[in-house]
Amino acid sequence: MFKTFVIKQTSGAGKIKAFCELLTLHKIKFGKIKTTRAATGYHYAAAKDNTPLSISDEDLVISAYQPLAMLTQILLEPEPEVVDSNTYDITAWSLLHAFGLEAFALKERIDPTEIFEYKKLPITEKNTDRAYAYVAEWNGLNNARFVQFLLQKSIKIRAASADFEVGGKKFKRGSLIITRGDNPSVSSNFDSEITAAALRHEQIIAPIKTGFVDKGYDLGSGHLELLNQPTVAIIFDDDIDNNSYGQMWHFFERDLNMAVTQLKLTDLGRARIGNFNVICMTDGSYANLDSAKIEKLRQWVADGGRLILIGDAVAAFEDKKGFEITKFVEKRDRDFANEIKTAEDSRRKFMHFDEFERDAISDGNPGCIYKLKMDNSHPLAYGLSDYYFSLKTSGMTYPLLKNAYNVGYVDGSVKPLGFIGNRLKKQMPNTAVFATQTIRRGSVIYMVDNPLYRAFGIKVKCLWLMPFLCLFGKF
Missing domain, CATH: 3.40.50.880 (Class I glutamine amidotransferase (GATase) domain)
Structure with a gap:
């Protein structure tokens, strides 16, 4: 069993916030360490043990040594032990996989000594007046709530089909782009409408001053497609x-x-x-x-x-x-499957009644x-x-x-x-x-x-x- 679980702050503020809220709901304690230190552990994404890592004072640290130790390990262990394979319910459920977090499980005990406060999401950068457009990331539920809210207000949104870079900022494919030109009906209060929606849905948005990009496709190109209001x-x-x-x-x-x-x-x-x-x-x-x-x-x-x-x-x-x-x-795939089925049917003919459940x-x-x-x-x-x-x-x-x-x-x-x-x-x-x-x-x-x-x-x-x-x- 692992004794410590580390979630890197690079996992993303929104996901860490949601994860911490779930831990708090179940009264699982967490925190952070005071100074950066080195360690080795099981890397969840790579499914590889003895992976070196650096634990910073911004990373989330959960110790298995706490009142709800058993629940903590059950929810966070990467590979739960199955005592009997004849089970009626799921046999894997790690929350760190479910939340898509950059995480490590350590065999050494590390007790968090400081209070962990997940970063409040920076809604926008300063100086948003008369932005050409706003760009939002696409990686979770808050993004969808933000999009749906704006679509219901008839605000048009586009999505990028490729990575691009503008004003020294890099954005990934799938990024959501809201331009002033697409939304003449709210042009007079465009900035306040978008920033208010971002604040409401804890959505990080970046103001862009031009439609001409440094790398990738310009924001007025055909590589940005309009989202549709779903019915x-x-x-x-x-x-x-x-x-x-x-x-x-x-x-x-x-x-x-x-x-x-x-x-x-x-x-x-x-x-x-x-x-x-x-x-x-x-x-x-x-x-x-x-x-x-x-x-x-x-x-x-x-x-x-x-x-x-x-x-x-x-x-x-x-x-x-x-x-x-x-x-x-x-056709050969179907023929091969039929051969296997015929062989299995023949084998089962000689099985005892009390062997069928276990065999299945x-x-x-x-x-x-x-x-x-x-x-x-x-x-x-x-x-x-x-x-x-x-x-x-x-x-x-x-x-x-x-x-x-x-x-x-x-x-x-x-x-x-x-x-x-x-x-x-x-x-x-x-x-x-x-x-x-x-x-x-x-x-x-x-x-x-x-x-x-x-x-x-x-x-x-x-x-x-x-x-x-x-x-x-x-x-």
Whole structure:
């Protein structure tokens, strides 16, 4: 067991603030050290032990030696111990992965001696009068609340499709850009409107004095695309999983304060879905999703809609006309799978009754974490690193898609955190987890794993934020 957990201040003020609030809620003590010191520890992102690090007086330090020591270790340990693989619930849940923090776990005891106060977010720099534009980062929930608030006030926002540099400041792709020229209706009080919204949503914004950049594309170029105001419908039915549906509804209406329309699956055939630009479908049974409804959704996507499929909803579109999601890309893959199934069926014929439950564990996944390889040049992954820790709660696997963008996938050599059945583990390498498919003017987003599962963390929601905001016409 590790004795100390260190979160680097470079993780970002917004994420550290949210993390500290959660620790405080659960009465877990934290602090900082007085002077900088060297140490070695387990690096969460690299999954590598004995990594050298420097602990500064600005880093967050959590000691396992405190009244709630057991809870602290349970929530923060990178690889929890599973006593029995025959479990009913998830087997990996580290908050440091969930929040996307730059963190280390140490085997030596370091007690924080100073009070840690997370930095108050600097809303803007000084001298914002008559700014040409304001630029905001894109990496979390506060950004989405800020965007949604401005869109509801009819303020136009653009997003950068590439990194750029202006006035000595560097901005990453996905950065949000609000120009005075795009918003003539609020030109007279443009600066006060934007800064007030930033203050309300604790959003860091930087004033820009010119549209001509030092590196990258100028702010008036076609590489900045307008965001659309999302009009969202969530498909529901008696057979849709209540928990998954509730997680989605809570995210929209509670996290973002954004109203959504509930659309019953049995009414889909006669519904006027052209009124929506985003339709979401989550876990559950889709026995009522017939070929006519699937074709209607395909045509709606072709006309410019964005269809977001999660978990079981992905499976509902397997091998359907116009959709690229499939279990078998090549015929030989299907033949090989059939051979394995035949061999397994023969083996099970001779099993005893009391062996079946334990044997089934090898094909199951109660819940483990995989480090995915991410293509963060794709809009779906803006705000993320080139990796992402995804909580997998099913045995669903798909090969890398053809004629689509495989944005997040399980690399061949990655080791899971938590328990997964041995036979299922062998199927995981080079499988798609997050992918997008363009159909004429619209797109389908396939999410095999659910980023909203139990509100698992802040960083994971970045994957969910980008597609429903319709940031880019081409996904």
